[in-house]
Each structure stands twice: as structure tokens, then as C-alpha cells.
Amino acid sequence: MVYEAAPLPVNEVARNARVHRSGVMDVHQEERYGLYVELAKMISDCPVAYTGLLDEDRQFFLAKDFGGLIDADEVPRNLTLCQYALGSTDPTIVQDLRNHPKLKHNPLVTDPPNWVFWGAYPLVTDDGLVLGTLCTVDYQPRTMSPEQIQGMEKLAGNMTLLITLQMQERDAITERMAKLAGYFRKSLPKTSPAAIEAFLNVCGGIPADTEALKDLEANGLVDLTGSVPDLTASGRELQAEHGLNAATYRRTISASSSLNVEDLFAMMD
Known part of the structure; x- marks a missing residue:
């Protein structure tokens, strides 16, 4: 049957x-x-x-x-x-x-x-x-x-x-990502998805794309003079404003197989 x-x-x-x-x-x-x-x-x-x-x-x-x-x-x-x-x-x-x-x-x-x-x-x-x-x-x-x-x-x-x-943590992180996208849309509209990903990686202490880091340096968000990329005062202010400390960003990565920065960038359209 x-x-x-x-x-x-x-x-x-x-x-x-x-x-x-x-x-x-x-x-x-x-x-x-x-x-x-x-x-x-x-x-x-x-x-x-x-x-x-x-x-x-x-x-x-x-x-x-x-x-x-x-x-x-x-x-x-x-x-x-x-x-x-x-x-x-x-x-x-x-x-x-x-x-x-x-x-x-x-x-x-x-x-x-x-x-x-x-x-x-x-x-x-x-x-x-x-x-x-x-x-x-x-x-x-x-x-x-x-x-x-x-x-x-x-x-x-x-x-x-x-x-x-x-689920609640993911919702909170999504809200933070949306606010971050809003910042780039308003203040740095020419920022590429790769540069946003690089900024998030620096926040989390994760290696980032070299060319994208140069874009962030030109916008005053990252300092490349040391042995490893570091956030400038402006970069740290942006990090704090959006709650993107290293632990939060790493939990974002662990909560999903990968962070889809293209989706993040789509929020800017």
C-alpha cells in the first residue's frame, strides 16, 4: 500500500x-x-x-x-x-x-x-x-x-x-550588514563588493585581497604601513558603529558557509 x-x-x-x-x-x-x-x-x-x-x-x-x-x-x-x-x-x-x-x-x-x-x-x-x-x-x-x-x-x-x-544572532548580524551597506551607499558609493569584504575581513583579523585593501587605504579606512593591515581611526569608528568586532564577524562566518558579499552589495542598489 x-x-x-x-x-x-x-x-x-x-x-x-x-x-x-x-x-x-x-x-x-x-x-x-x-x-x-x-x-x-x-x-x-x-x-x-x-x-x-x-x-x-x-x-x-x-x-x-x-x-x-x-x-x-x-x-x-x-x-x-x-x-x-x-x-x-x-x-x-x-x-x-x-x-x-x-x-x-x-x-x-x-x-x-x-x-x-x-x-x-x-x-x-x-x-x-x-x-x-x-x-x-x-x-x-x-x-x-x-x-x-x-x-x-x-x-x-x-x-x-x-x-x-x-536565528536571533543571524537577524542581528543581517541588520548590521544592512546598516553597513547603507553607510557605503551614502558615503562611499563607488566601493566595490571586494572592498567591503576586505573591510569585514580586517575587522575579523582574516586575510584580505591586496587590491581591495588599497581601495580601503585610499578611503582612509585601513592602514597598510605595518606588517599586517590595520584599521585607521575612521575604520575603527565605523567598526564600532556597526558592531563589527572580531568575535561578531567570525560568528557570522561560522553561522553560514560563507558570507555572500554580493548580496550585501545588492542592498546598496
Whole structure:
């Protein structure tokens, strides 16, 4: 029998928008989220655990331990078990998937690795949007004690907080970048994207393009007389005004695979 897709949550549009705003889709951060998977296995005593967010098309795994039986960073949403957990802020715990009227038809149940037990703990924002799940799996039927369920709920809540804080930091950085673009548009309209990137790199103590640095020097923002490029008084004033200390800029780089300076420059158009 064909595996049936779950009904869409009533807040699906807002939910999807928040998932994309989170900035974690397609960003590999196993080191950051792997701990939640390991703790989930310990709390539940299950051999398999995974966590990820679901948008309109797919489930992207933030971290996973499938026991070496599955090797994928994402799966189509319509093939997931977790699509059935998006409509409630309560855990979805199925003692035996083989007996569930809908989930028993999922390929993960009917075919190897033949999952049996499945527990899904939603990643719920403060305003009730389910971004994704933290899940545990076993190959035999099992029950969870109230203490285990409570522990998993707390773990999922902590992970949601981490995602939310990361999203808020990205939003703050985006605002700073927009203000910086406004400065260059108004004060130095001929500044190239490469020069803006070089300025950000100097702020973060990262090597920068030589020709771009010369442009910054000509505009009085960078001093090239020393062994390494340094900000002038005007450059430091601009750095402070836009909150671009080294730690902030490095977090910008770590929060995304790369800083798209072309997008930043587009703000100036």
C-alpha cells in the first residue's frame, strides 16, 4: 500500500517561514547538534536517534546516528515519519509502527532497516511553531517511562532554544550588514563588493585581497604601513558603529558557509 502524506499543519505557512528564517537548513553543524542525538539515545535507551527541520519539501538532518544503515543528509518530506509530528506540540510516541494505521506503510518500516519503535519530540518555538523533531528509534516494541518522556521533552526544548538564539544572532548580524551597506551607499558609493569584504575581513583579523585593501587605504579606512593591515581611526569608528568586532564577524562566518558579499552589495542598489 502507498505511504500516505500527512495533512498540513494549520500554521504551515508561518511554520515554513520560520524554518527558513532559522538559517540552519543546508548548514552542516553536526558538532553543534550531535550532542543532542547522543543524549537522546542515552535518555531513551534507543540505538538510533536523529534530529532535523522540515520545510515544504524535505527533512534536513542537523545530526543523526542511524547505526550506519542510512547515509543521507536529507529526505523528501513526503517519505518521512516526522511529517506526522508537525501538527502537534506534544510528543508522538508509537510503540510499534507495524500496528499504526498510516505509519506502518512507511518504507523504513516495511523494508530494511525495519524500524519498530518511534518517538518524535517536536522542536517548538515560543509561539507554537513546530520547526522539526528530535527522534528516537528501536528495532523492537518499547515503552517510555514518564521520566524518559520528560527528559526528552526538556532536551528538545533546549535544542529549540539553541536554534532560536542562533536565528536571533543571524537577524542581528543581517541588520548590521544592512546598516553597513547603507553607510557605503551614502558615503562611499563607488566601493566595490571586494572592498567591503576586505573591510569585514580586517575587522575579523582574516586575510584580505591586496587590491581591495588599497581601495580601503585610499578611503582612509585601513592602514597598510605595518606588517599586517590595520584599521585607521575612521575604520575603527565605523567598526564600532556597526558592531563589527572580531568575535561578531567570525560568528557570522561560522553561522553560514560563507558570507555572500554580493548580496550585501545588492542592498546598496
